[in-house]
Amino acid sequence: MDSIVVKGGGPLDGRIQIAGAKNTSLKLIAASILTEEPVTLTNVPNLADIRTISDVMESLGVEIARLEGGRVMVLSAASLTSHTAEYDLVRKLRASFQVLGPLLARTGEAIVSLPGGCAIGARPVDIHLDALEQMGAKVELRDGYVHASAPQGLKGCEINFRFASVGATENAMAAATLAKGTTIIRNAAREPDTVALAECLNAMGAQIEGAGTSTLTITGVDRLHGVTQEVLTDRIELGTFMVAPMIAGGSVELLGGRLDLIPCFADKMIEAGAIIEETKDGLKVSRGDGPIKPVDAKTEPFPGFPTDLQAQFMAMMCLSNGTSVLEETIFENRFMHAPELLRMGANVEVQGGVAKVHGVEKMKGAPVMATDLRASVSLILAGLAAEGETVVNRVYHLDRGYEHVERKLSAVGAQIERMSS
Ligand SMILES: CC(=O)N[C@H]1[C@@H](OP(=O)(O)OP(=O)(O)OC[C@H]2O[C@@H](n3ccc(=O)[nH]c3=O)[C@H](O)[C@@H]2O)O[C@H](CO)[C@@H](O)[C@@H]1O
Numbered sequence: 001m002d003s004i005v006v007k008g009g010g011p012l013d014g015r016i017q018i019a020g021a022k023n024t025s026l027k028l029i030a031a032s033i034l035t036e037e038p039v040t041l042t043n044v045p046n047l048a049d050i051r052t053i054s055d056v057m058e059s060l061g062v063e064i065a066r067l068e069g070g071r072v073m074v075l076s077a078a079s080l081t082s083h084t085a086e087y088d089l090v091r092k093l094r095a096s097f098q099v100l101g102p103l104l105a106r107t108g109e110a111i112v113s114l115p116g117g118c119a120i121g122a123r124p125v126d127i128h129l130d131a132l133e134q135m136g137a138k139v140e141l142r143d144g145y146v147h148a149s150a151p152q153g154l155k156g157c158e159i160n161f162r163f164a165s166v167g168a169t170e171n172a173m174a175a176a177t178l179a180k181g182t183t184i185i186r187n188a189a190r191e192p193d194t195v196a197l198a199e200c201l202n203a204m205g206a207q208i209e210g211a212g213t214s215t216l217t218i219t220g221v222d223r224l225h226g227v228t229q230e231v232l233t234d235r236i237e238l239g240t241f242m243v244a245p246m247i248a249g250g251s252v253e254l255l256g257g258r259l260d261l262i263p264c265f266a267d268k269m270i271e272a273g274a275i276i277e278e279t280k281d282g283l284k285v286s287r288g289d290g291p292i293k294p295v296d297a298k299t300e301p302f303p304g305f306p307t308d309l310q311a312q313f314m315a316m317m318c319l320s321n322g323t324s325v326l327e328e329t330i331f332e333n334r335f336m337h338a339p340e341l342l343r344m345g346a347n348v349e350v351q352g353g354v355a356k357v358h359g360v361e362k363m364k365g366a367p368v369m370a371t372d373l374r375a376s377v378s379l380i381l382a383g384l385a386a387e388g389e390t391v392v393n394r395v396y397h398l399d400r401g402y403e404h405v406e407r408k409l410s411a412v413g414a415q416i417e418r419m420s421s
């Protein structure tokens with residue numbers, strides 16, 4: 001299994017190209033089931049998660065051509081050969097559950113393995129299933145699978161989400177595009193990935209209004225057609241690399257970066273002392289002359305502080321000149337990086353969903369391991385300024401969501417390499 005070795009070093013300098021968004025790509029790929037015509041996606045990142053969802057799609061009969069080293073994907077769901085997304089594939093990637101809505105809407109039947117819990121929390125799917133039931137689907141849980149059917153098609157209705165779940169909004173919205181009548185989803189997610197999915201579906205002939213607000217109105221249409229869609233910049237990769245020059249010092253230009261993708265996170269970075277400049281190609285982030293200042297943050301649905309950037313922000317707060325309080329409200333078990341940061345000399349106290357981070361002057365390299373994607377990258381970030389060598393093990397979590405992290409960081413001067421074993 002590969003590991004990443006980071007040596008604390010001097011300031012960073014240079015440019016990093018931010019890839020297309022993983023979480024947008026996954027949903028656009030799943031949505032291609034809604035049409036018989038080809039869906040072409042450009043700016044797709046080259047990631048393990050994309051390969052996994054491609055396996056799920058191929059198991060359903062979707063033909064996939066990958067061009068330009070995988071950056072361009074052409075998906076053709078002209079003839080679906082299966083209604084079943086198997087446990088062995090779905091367990092590898094929760095987002096595989098996003099085939100449920102499209103499959104049900106297109107064919108009237110879908111059997112999808114329950115994705116199950118994962119390291120960051122239990123992550124039930126009740127909101128997804130309630131929404132589909134309200135649209136007239138019969139939904140049963142049998143042998144670890146969701147069996148959903150709507151032989152006469154789905155029907156528009158009013159749905160009030162108890163929580164603005166990203167995945168449930170996207171599953172219900174995708175399904176509603178082919179329902180009879182109008183569906184209104186209240187307390188819908190407003191994440192940029194959800195807006196991008198709505199835009200792609202509209203470009204395929206759907207009638208979705210209100211994307212980016214809490215109320216979506218979807219007027220069902222008889223069929224959707226093919227599309228060519230560019231995937232937007234990955235805001236989580238962007239936020240991750242914004243933290244790097246804060247920890248290591250120096251300045252990095254993040255190509256493709258946009259402030260509107262990370263409004264609250266950018267404000268918190270500025271409070272912590274980052275200098276963020278909008279350039280013609282993206283965002284340039286520098287560490288000012290002063291120390292990293294302690295900043296409190298609470299994770300919230302978009303446009304709030306993203307849970308997917310909490311671990312990286314914690315790594316930075318470990319080096320602040322005071323105490324910050326980080327509150328995790330989205331997932332019940334998303335502080336697994338804290339004990340690993342402690343190995344590196346950090347001072348973090350976790351109690352339930354709250355972490356008190358007392359900044360230390362210096363961290364020290366250590367062997368560490370993380371059990372989820374963002375936790376893994378937070379340890380690499382911490383390693384950029386730690387004394388000595390940090391070895392991050394189990395990097396398959398990292399490879400789910402970061403393209404060549406070691407190449408991108410070494411290109412701006414970090415001492416980092418991948419060790420294969
Ligand atoms: C592939 C993808 O896009 N993943 C993102 C998506 O995950 P995902 O779509 O799974 O996140 P949700 O917004 O659905 O989950 C948020 C919270 O709602 C709960 N919940 C969700 C659905 C449900 O039916 N019942 C329920 O109780 C979850 O357990 C969790 O505590 O949004 C999260 C929140 O921004 C991000 O961290 C993930 O990176």
Ligand SMILES: C=C(OP(=O)(O)O)C(=O)O
Binds near residue numbers: 023093094095374401
């Ligand atoms: C939690 C994440 O992804 P997933 O929802 O696929 O687990 C993430 O991207 O940080």
